[in-house]
Amino acid sequence: MTLRSQLLKGIMDGCVLAVIEKEPVYGYVLSKKLQDIGLVDVTEGTIYPVLLRLQKKGFIVGEMQPSEAGPNRKYYYLTSEGKEELELIIEEWDNIASPIEKLFKRRGNNA
Amino acid sequence: MTLRSQLLKGIMDGCVLAVIEKEPVYGYVLSKKLQDIGLVDVTEGTIYPVLLRLQKKGFIVGEMQPSEAGPNRKYYYLTSEGKEELELIIEEWDNIASPIEKLFKRRGNNA
């Protein structure tokens, strides 16, 4: 719908892997974290399909853990395949983002 | 299909507008230009739908011009609405790209 949602296509996997790499998280809090850093539209409707996809591909593993308050939480951990995948995604990102940056930067430089 | 193709979602319009802003171009050569700067998969199957979409929205206008060798060329020019749209797209890009960059940058900093 939004331009924002289109711009995230193909990079959500990378974002999720990057967060999980730092420390294992569960879906609900992952969504909040991504919103906090500026990806404001990343709600649960986005995050859970991504987590399922990544788990199916073997890049993360989920483990249910009891919670003292509220429903149980499914924590996700990065696998070594997931780490490799993250490297690839970051490389691709650089390959795509840098020509776009150049295209967008050299403009209005009449100062 | 490719990760690359997903990463370009929602940003092709901006890329095309940015190129046309510098100088009017026709579709065939626009595709080559974008490939040259690193967007290697941007073929005519990508470019012509984008040009039609942008024209329908009033961001560019096309004008057929005779060619001495080969088929005629349809040159596209940026409108003032197109310029405004480009500004918006670049702003959105910055809003999305910068948190992603941060997520990807602060890694492997054990040097």
Added chain:
DNA sequence: TATCAATACCTTGTTAAACAAGATAGTGAA
């Protein structure tokens, strides 16, 4: 003449992923 490559336009169909909307359920406070 026929054929090929390069140039140049365009359309159709497939596919993937974000995400809005909704369903379900546990805890605890008012």
Added chain:
DNA sequence: TTCACTATCTTGTTTAACAAGGTATTGATA
């Protein structure tokens, strides 16, 4: 008992890249 917050997940819609194909012009080569 009603509400808010936490937490999981699914379904359906939408959008845009782009692979594949089609048409036509010019000019070179066989």
